[in-house]
Amino acid sequence: MKTKRIMIALLCVLLLLVSACSKQEEENTVSGLHGDQYTVSDEAVQVGTEGGEYEPYTITLNLERSGIGQNMEETFTSAPVKAIASGDQMADFFFDLGLEDHMAGYTRGSCWSTVSEYPARDKVKKLAPDGTGLAKVSKEDIIASGCDFMMGWDSLFSDNNFSVSFCLEHGIIPYFPYCCSDSATFEDIYKDYEVLGNVFGVQDVAAEKIQAMKDQLAFVKETLGEDVYKNPVKVFVYDSGEETPFTACQGMPGDMIKLAGGISIFDDIEKGWAKPSWEEVVARDPDVILVLDYDYDTEAKIEFLKTNDFTKNLRAVQEGRIYSACCSDMQGSAGSAGTVEIMARQFYPEKFE
Numbered sequence: 001m002k003t004k005r006i007m008i009a010l011l012c013v014l015l016l017l018v019s020a021c022s023k024q025e026e027e028n029t030v031s032g033l034h035g036d037q038y039t040v041s042d043e044a045v046q047v048g049t050e051g052g053e054y055e056p057y058t059i060t061l062n063l064e065r066s067g068i069g070q071n072m073e074e075t076f077t078s079a080p081v082k083a084i085a086s087g088d089q090m091a092d093f094f095f096d097l098g099l100e101d102h103m104a105g106y107t108r109g110s111c112w113s114t115v116s117e118y119p120a121r122d123k124v125k126k127l128a129p130d131g132t133g134l135a136k137v138s139k140e141d142i143i144a145s146g147c148d149f150m151m152g153w154d155s156l157f158s159d160n161n162f163s164v165s166f167c168l169e170h171g172i173i174p175y176f177p178y179c180c181s182d183s184a185t186f187e188d189i190y191k192d193y194e195v196l197g198n199v200f201g202v203q204d205v206a207a208e209k210i211q212a213m214k215d216q217l218a219f220v221k222e223t224l225g226e227d228v229y230k231n232p233v234k235v236f237v238y239d240s241g242e243e244t245p246f247t248a249c250q251g252m253p254g255d256m257i258k259l260a261g262g263i264s265i266f267d268d269i270e271k272g273w274a275k276p277s278w279e280e281v282v283a284r285d286p287d288v289i290l291v292l293d294y295d296y297d298t299e300a301k302i303e304f305l306k307t308n309d310f311t312k313n314l315r316a317v318q319e320g321r322i323y324s325a326c327c328s329d330m331q332g333s334a335g336s337a338g339t340v341e342i343m344a345r346q347f348y349p350e351k352f353e
Helices: 002-027 087-096 139-144 164-169 186-199 203-224 226-230 251-259 278-284 298-307 336-347
Strands: 029-031 037-039 057-061 072-076 083-086 103-107 149-151 173-175 233-238 262-264 288-293 322-326
Touching: 057 173, 057 186, 072 173, 083 087, 087 103, 087 149, 087 186, 164 173, 186 203, 186 251, 186 336, 203 226, 203 251, 203 336, 233 251, 233 278, 251 262, 251 336, 288 298, 288 336, 298 322, 322 336
Parallel strands: 083 103, 083 149, 149 173, 233 262, 233 288, 288 322
Antiparallel strands: 029 037, 057 072
């Protein structure tokens, strides 16, 4: 009888241990709406206010917007510790929030942040040479980095690159920002800051950054005045391309141009970016041209516009109304509010005297 009681006691202890392990596993499991599951690294740490606790946070990945799967939810029970950012646009979100210690690395891509200065940019590991995108980094290197959170455009998570399935299988939480949508506005940048603030436990810092952006945009709006917004300058955004121009239409760049007192001459195209013809550019006769700076290549692009048969006789070229803005920030990033002010000062210098 005594032996039986001992066996029962040992069984109870075993059941308690199994239950505890199951609970721990459940707490670290992220589930998708379509059944995918994976476990957050056991090494994940809690961040936030000193002595505070990490509060679980759930986000929804809108995979359907780019046709790469069904929408899924991701619940964080601890902050990622080895995040990877694709390009300066994404990396600047982390640097601005002071999250460099939670990064395994980043790539600068071809579209550099040519305005912002973050000391962390030189501290965090670059996973590829400048000018090379994250998609060119091998899957083996991504896995070896210990990556548990990856932030990039939707295309980064297509089957041709690091698919959602690949991420799930290797404990990587994929995230593509709201600001990358063709219909994005500044509200989506604020949303991205809120998401990252909650995911990494730096909600207060995120709130401060959001308010700073709102204050800067309010300053621009007040300085320009209502009349400017009623009669905005027509802007041709020259991103790249010689045979056909690649230009900004709506989405994040379109919203930024409007806030700066302008409007894209291709605002009627319901996309963030498009490739109209040079003939269409000429027909729409822009008041100003905005060259997007990739890697300090503005001067070369301006020279092309001044010599290209289609653009050399444009009124904006003849009048010297060719300006520039950081391409990375024009897509939606930490420096986007600052870029709105830069554009406004270029479009309406007399307003800021």
